Amino acid sequence: MAIISEDDSASDEYCPIKQVDMTVPKTDDPTVPVYTFRMWLLGIVSCVLLSFANQFFWYRKEPLSISSISAQIAVVPLGHLMAKTITRRVFLKGTKLEFSLNPGPFNIKEHVMITMLANSGAGSVYATHILSAVKLYYKKPLGFVPAFIVMMTTQLLGYGWAGIFRKYLVEPAEMWWPSNLVQVSLFRALHEKETRSKGSVTRTQFFLIALACSFCYYTFSGYFFTMLTSLSWICWIFPNSVLAHQLGSGMSGLGLGAIALDWSAISSYLGSPLASPWFASANIAAGFVLVTYVITPIGYWFNIYNAKNFPIFSSDLFQSNGQIYNTTTIINSNFNLDKPAYGREGPLYLSTMFAMTYGLGFATLSATLVHVILYNGGELWRQTKSAFRENKKLDIHARLMKAYKQVPMWWFLILLVANIGVILFACDYYKDVLQLPWWGVLLACAIAVVYTLPIGIISATTNQQPGLNIITEYIIGYMYPGRPVANMCFKVYGYISMTQALTFISDFKLGHYMKIPPRAMFNVQLVGTVISVVVYTATAWWLMGSIPNLCDKSLLPAGSQWTCPMDHVFYDASVIWGLVGPQRIFGNLGVYPAVNWFFLAGAILPAVFWAAGKAFPSQKWIGLVNMPVLLGATAMMPPATSVNYTSWIAVAFVSGYVVYRYRQAAWERYNYILSGGLDAGTAFVTVLMYFAVKEFHWWGNYVDGCPLATCPTGKGVSVDGCPVF
Known part of the structure; x- marks a missing residue:
């Protein structure tokens, strides 16, 4: 993160972040x-x-x-x-x-x-997962009104936290929100007149070329030859080796050497690698290598927690014998955990990668707080004091925004109080459905308040956002166990309200860069949020009623696209944290109590690197280690797979290190434009292909080609289609 100097502040066009200085316009016309x-x-x-x-x-x-x-x-x-x-x-x-x-x-x-x-x-709208989990997986009734209230209040609650923390996350120049630069570049390319020099192309022309190439190429990689989504060549060399498939599969294994030549696979979970600053990308790469190629293999091949009885990489829940856990057998008529039935079925097990993901989620939470206190505590205190001074040092963009009326704090507070009131009413009136008590609502809000600022700082400076889903599930799972819907509601109010707040703040920063009146930004965000919730809810309700066996892989026809991978992971989490509860998985009654040590490790590691940076100031790389990003690198696995990461890291290295360092003029002119063109071309052709073409089957569409990657290797464990060891 750049530091403002006294000398720099004297410049009328002072802007401390180089990428912002090269991308964002420094003029404004308030009459537009x-x-x-x-x-x-x-x-x-x-x-x-x-x-x-x-x-x-x-x-x-x-x-x-x-x-x-x-x-x-x-x-x-x-x-x-x-x-x-x-x-x-x-x-x-x-x-x-x-x-x-x-x-x-x-x-x-x-x-x-x-x-x-x-x-x-x-x-x-993340709360849609609650509808899917209750109606499609648990197969329990859920009325439209309580579902709509949960979805609407989840999205609007974040406005309160956004209003409280915008002073720290929008105005300071160091909070630069890298992903916004893609859109800023695109806006300028689409509106600013540019003279093309001989032998070159304008930014608009380059964008159109990128869009057209992306559009044409994805008709190939997304339809005619989908194997390009994951080229797992190790599996092809050793077609009958379970070990080779576990190592080489980019979809169901460790993805060693796997690569994707498909922009949708590269950008699907981590966002555009072209928008990520290289130091953040390097932290993600280090975290991915540590987890995928060090911790997970050690845990699996040393058979810790009987890991060989299960696939090395899977989001499913298992019994000790390697069979999929039938969760319907442990739910009683009150939609709570049937403890005698759970005793008969036995404890719940996770794949090695899934268990490591939760452990690293614990570490990320403690690392986030410690990192922000050590690295940003002084700056936050200075910002707090400067908020009450009139003669604050501002960069060029903050000075230009002084021409507009700011959004009064009471606008945000009214929305916040009104939403909390509606949530408390809904949780009391529909208590048999939502299961969440009043104190759970207030506790979820408290968690969101505590974490919005530190996670916002990390997101604003690295383009990566550690999640609160694990800590919210963990806390309510201990305090109010055996109630899956309560756990899901607590998670969306504690986690998604924070995520929404950061989305609003990111949009405020985009408006800050483009010199949009703050009150206008507030109004369009509010209108857009209400409209989107109505459409999302109606669409989900329609699909649930019109598609037979939606999300049920056991009843859907072979090759069906309606398998709901994201909802499946959400449902599994509700079983782990809500129905069974953390005490029976990560506590004294569970299989994985040692995973709790990750909390301590996460708190210690940022302090170690902070102290090392102070002790060895000449070693600049130490100061670039961002433990929350590094530890949280694999938070999206599953449902993200190894090939999503290997390919993302490769592109991020070429763009953020090679081109930025050795061809900076070209990077400045074309990097963000290329990102926007690739996104747009892929999106347009994907929608077109869905409605215009039918599925096409041949060996080139046999994605991954590593069928043995999901096989367990435990002694005597039998799974259909897999060898018995």
Whole structure:
């Protein structure tokens, strides 16, 4: 993180982050209109379409997340068309309500506002998982009204935390939110006139070339030759070796040497590698190697916790004999844990990678707090004191934003108090359904308040976001065990409200860079959030009622796309933490109590590297070690697989280290534009192919080609299709 110096602050165009200085415009025109008819029309339509499409594709075997970049591009010709064709007549002229449907040319600021509205529909509504888990996996009734209340309040609760912490996460120049630079670059390419020098291309031309190439290529990798999603060549050399398949499979193993030549696989879980600063990417690479190629093999091949009885990499839950755990046998009529039945079925086991993921999640939580205290504590204290001073040092962008009225804190607080009130009412009125007591609601809010700032700092500086899902599940699982719906609700209020807050803050930072009035940003975010929740809920409800056996792999026809991998992981987590409870898995009654030592390790490691940095100041690399990012690198595994990481790291290295270091001018001009073009081309062709073509079967679409990777190797363990050792 860059440090502001006294000398630098004297410059009128001072900007301490080099990537921001090279990307973000340093001028503003406060007279440019942002509230226009075309902004509301195009923004709301984009929000509705993205909300529907993302929920529709969410249940599929390969979930597709269509980002707001798609809408950001698609609305440009429509905006210019509306500016040319809609009447410029002024209505109610001479009154305070005077307005025009067409105030002039389609401008960059209303384009940003449209994208913010679209962005509300681009991210998923995490609480949809509760609907899926209860109705599709537990097969219990859940009414539309309580489901809708949970989804709406989950999304809106984050506004409160965003309002409280925006002073620390938006205004400071060091909080630069790297992923926003992709959209800033794209906005500039789509609006700024640029003269093409001889032998080169403009940024707009380069973007269109990248989009077209991505569009054409994905018709090949996503339809004709899907094996490009995971080229696991070790499996091809040793087709009958379980060990080789475990090592080489990019989808179900450790992914040694596996590579993806498919942008959707590269960017699907960690986001665009082109938007990640190299020091953060290097931390992710180190964490991935440590977990995947050191800790997991040691745990598996030394047969710790009978690890060989299960696949080396799986999100399923197992019995001690390697068979899938039938959770329906341990649920009583009150939707609680049937303890006698659990005693008969035996303890619940996890694959080695799944167990390590939880352990590292514990370490990440403690590391996050210690890291922020040690590395950012002084700066946070200075920011707190400067908040009460008028003559604060500001970078060029913060100074330009002083021309606009800020959002009053009471706007955020009203939303916060109203949401907490509705949540408390719903949890009491629907207590038989939601299971969460009033004190659970308040405790979830307290956890979100504690972690929003430290996780926000990490996200704003590294483009990676450690999650709160594990700590929320852990706490309520101990305090209120045997109630899976209570556990899920507690998680979404404690974890997702924080995630939503950081999404709002990230959008505020985008508006900060593009000089959008803060009150306008608040209004479009709020409208977009409400619209997206309505569409997400209605779409999920429709799909659950119209697709037979949705998410049930045992009843779906072979090759069906409706297998819901993300919902399956969420359901497994509700069984582990809510139904069975952490005491029977990670506590004194469970198989994995030693995993709790990861909490201590996570607290110690940042202190070790902080002290080492102080002791050896000449070793600059020590200061770049970010333990929360390193320890949380594999938090998305599962459902993310090894090949998602190996390919992401390779691209991040080429972009963030090689090109940035040796071809910085080219990186400055094209890096973020390339990221946007690849995202947009893949999104457009994926939607088109889904509706226009049928599935195509041949050996080139036999993804991965490592069928033995999921086999256990424990002595005498028998699983269909696998050898017995």
